[in-house]
Amino acid sequence: MSARPHIVLRDADREDAAALVALWTECAGASVDEGSEAFTQQALWRKPGVAEAAAALDLSLNKPDKRIIVALVNGEIIGATVCDIGTLTPITLTRVLIVTEIQVSPRYRRKSVASTLLSAAATYGEDHNCELVVAAIPVHSREPHRYLTKIGFNQIAVLRAIQSTKLRSRLTSKATNSRDTGKLIAVRRTLRRRQSEVRGSRPRPSDRNVTGAD
Structure with a gap:
């Protein structure tokens, strides 16, 4: 078994646009062999240009209570997760941490990258008095689903998507x-x-x- 790499965490910024496009593209490409369910998810994926990614990062990072955490090994971004603070419903004040992405480079899977990112996300939620953590994972990502189930996540909702047109x-x-x-x-x-x-x-x-x- 190879030694676990030294993982460094920090907040993402606009200058990470190219690296994050590469990470998302690598993760999307790795799902090609994950069956017919993966095809549906890939149909929603469109590789953006670096300028578009930078603008999207600006938009995301300017939102209050939103945070993008990246994981680096030897200076390379090999993982990322996105955190949002919200409420359980529009009419309650129960605070919820929503994790909408857990991206890990296929080259660094099973090396505690996801757990390191989730730990940082959980700390962020605790700092904001969140009572629940909700993770939204693509339906085809069987390994992340198994991992989240193993550490105690339960299914509470189903996300469905369609093009607006x-x-x-x-x-x-x-x-x-x-x-x-x-x-x-x-x-x-x-x-x-x-x-x-x-x-x-x-x-x-x-x-x-x-x-x-x-």
Whole structure:
């Protein structure tokens, strides 16, 4: 067994953009062999340019209570995690630490990088009086799921994703079809009612015979 590397933690900054793009790309590439579920996750991944990543980092790091922690070995960023402080629901003050990313280079997995990052995240949560820690992990990442389950995390939610354009299209289609169906049913009911009224207003054959006899 190889010796565990010396891991250094610090907060991310704008200058880490290129290194973080490389880390995310490496992790996304490593999921190619993880089955059909990985394909769905990869479909959501788009490699950004360094300028875009730097702008995104600025946006994230300017948000209050948000922190991006990176792990380095020999000066190279080989892991990262993103922490947010929130509340359990919009109408309670129960504080929650939300860990939305746990990225570790495939070259450094099983070397305590993830546990080191999580430990730092937990300390950050404790410093902000968080009562719960919630971790959002891609569905295809079987090893992280097993690891989190092993250390006591329980599943409390399911995250689902769809492109915004597809969502709008499908909701519009559903609403349109619903209106058309309602209109069609109303027209059919009106026609049936009119037909019933017409049939009810026609004289019966017996009535016609009586009138003819007179």
